[in-house]
Amino acid sequence: MQPQHVLVTGGAGFIGSHAALALAEAGHRVTMVDDLSRGHRGAADAVVAAAPKGAARFEHASIADRERLATVMRTGEVTAVMHFAAFTYVGESVERPLEYWSNNLCGSLALLQAMGDAGVRRIVFSSTAATYGEPPADRIPIREDCPQRPINPYGASKLAFEHVLADRLIAARAAGAPFSYAALRYFNVSGCDPKGRLGEDHRPETHLIPLCIQALRGRRAALTVYGDDYPTRDGTCIRDYVDVDDLVDAHVRALAALPESGALHFNVGTGTGFSVREVLDACARVAGKPVPHIMGPRRPGDPSSLVADGSAIRAALGWSARTGIEESIDRALRWMSDHPKGWG
Numbered sequence: 001m002q003p004q005h006v007l008v009t010g011g012a013g014f015i016g017s018h019a020a021l022a023l024a025e026a027g028h029r030v031t032m033v034d035d036l037s038r039g040h041r042g043a044a045d046a047v048v049a050a051a052p053k054g055a056a057r058f059e060h061a062s063i064a065d066r067e068r069l070a071t072v073m074r075t076g077e078v079t080a081v082m083h084f085a086a087f088t089y090v091g092e093s094v095e096r097p098l099e100y101w102s103n104n105l106c107g108s109l110a111l112l113q114a115m116g117d118a119g120v121r122r123i124v125f126s127s128t129a130a131t132y133g134e135p136p137a138d139r140i141p142i143r144e145d146c147p148q149r150p151i152n153p154y155g156a157s158k159l160a161f162e163h164v165l166a167d168r169l170i171a172a173r174a175a176g177a178p179f180s181y182a183a184l185r186y187f188n189v190s191g192c193d194p195k196g197r198l199g200e201d202h203r204p205e206t207h208l209i210p211l212c213i214q215a216l217r218g219r220r221a222a223l224t225v226y227g228d229d230y231p232t233r234d235g236t237c238i239r240d241y242v243d244v245d246d247l248v249d250a251h252v253r254a255l256a257a258l259p260e261s262g263a264l265h266f267n268v269g270t271g272t273g274f275s276v277r278e279v280l281d282a283c284a285r286v287a288g289k290p291v292p293h294i295m296g297p298r299r300p301g302d303p304s305s306l307v308a309d310g311s312a313i314r315a316a317l318g319w320s321a322r323t324g325i326e327e328s329i330d331r332a333l334r335w336m337s338d339h340p341k342g343w344g
């Protein structure tokens with residue numbers, strides 16, 4: 001693949017910073033765009049420092065600023081977009097749905113319009129397993145043709161932008177113009193850069209593995225396990241944990257595989273589910289001590305099991321997860337120990 005100049009939205013966030021560095025190390029140029037509403041300037045600076053000289057830069061801007069983004073893309077001769085910028089907390093989306101629709105849908109629309117203004121016709125979009133809602137038990141592991149019925153505004157806003165992209169492709173085809181996109185629906189993302197240059201610092205943290213590590217390191221009181229009466233092997237919820245280093249590799253491959261005109265839809269997971277108890281046990285093995293935790297009642301809207309069927313992405317892109325859960329936990333634990341205040 002020819003080297004690209006990729007605009008990475010959400011480049012100061014967890015996954016976006018890892019993707020930006022992976023792209024730069026794969027020989028592409030990268031412009032990270034982030035409004036720093038949730039991300040960290042330190043993460044973007046770490047990408048610039050670690051990337052080959054001159055390969056990465058940061059632009060403090062919102063994806064909702066169509067004119068600014070179009071100018072950035074035009075002047076930089078951007079050739080593709082990787083779109084990570086979003087609000088990502090399920091619970092918050094239920095409490096503040098309009099903010100989620102505004103940022104995740106209207107912001108993404110402005111970005112897509114800016115791409116049109118600047119003649120950029122390729123985009124890899126961060127979608128999510130949350131677009132599937134609560135799939136019936138007989139649809140697990142989840143294939144891409146599983147009905148998408150999100151059960152919260154976060155998942156709904158992500159699915160809506162998948163629909164926008166599909167319509168944009170139809171219009172481009174009708175006009176005889178090139179346009180292509182990949183919608184990558186991730187499951188639970190964990191870990192950090194294997195070389196320890198980047199890490200995960202969500203505020204507030206809602207993901208199980210960093211929460212376990214914070215509890216292990218005494219940075220929070222005991223972790224609450226929400227429900228132990230699910231119809232699973234040990235009663236706790238089962239999820240599919242994909243390592244961020246593997247995930248960004250899927251993005252780089254998807255970018256290279258984008259056709260002149262067309263769409264790719266892939267679930268990105270390992271195909272193996274771990275229950276909450278199994279994750280706690282894995283964290284305890286890595287840390288050499290048990291994770292302090294208490295049992296609590298179920299949380300409404302938590303499906304009992306979400307596991308990806310990874311056969312489509314394996315067949316199309318030759319991608320499968322390489323990093324085991326303990327290795328992923330070990331990397332996260334090391335980064336969080338080396339950066340007790342996260343990005344500061």
Ligand SMILES: NC(=O)c1ccc[n+]([C@@H]2O[C@H](COP(=O)([O-])OP(=O)(O)OC[C@H]3O[C@@H](n4cnc5c(N)ncnc54)[C@H](O)[C@@H]3O)[C@@H](O)[C@H]2O)c1
Nearest residue numbers: 010012013014015034035037038039062063085086126189
């Ligand atoms: N972390 C996961 O487990 C997971 C799972 C499935 C999907 N995803 C998706 O992956 C993407 C990245 O997730 P993450 O965990 O890295 O989240 P994150 O919060 O760490 O990163 C998102 C970044 O987007 C930025 N941002 C938000 N709104 C913006 C705007 N209007 N303009 C510019 N920047 C803006 C934030 O400041 C932040 O840096 C999201 O789209 C999320 O929906 C994440």
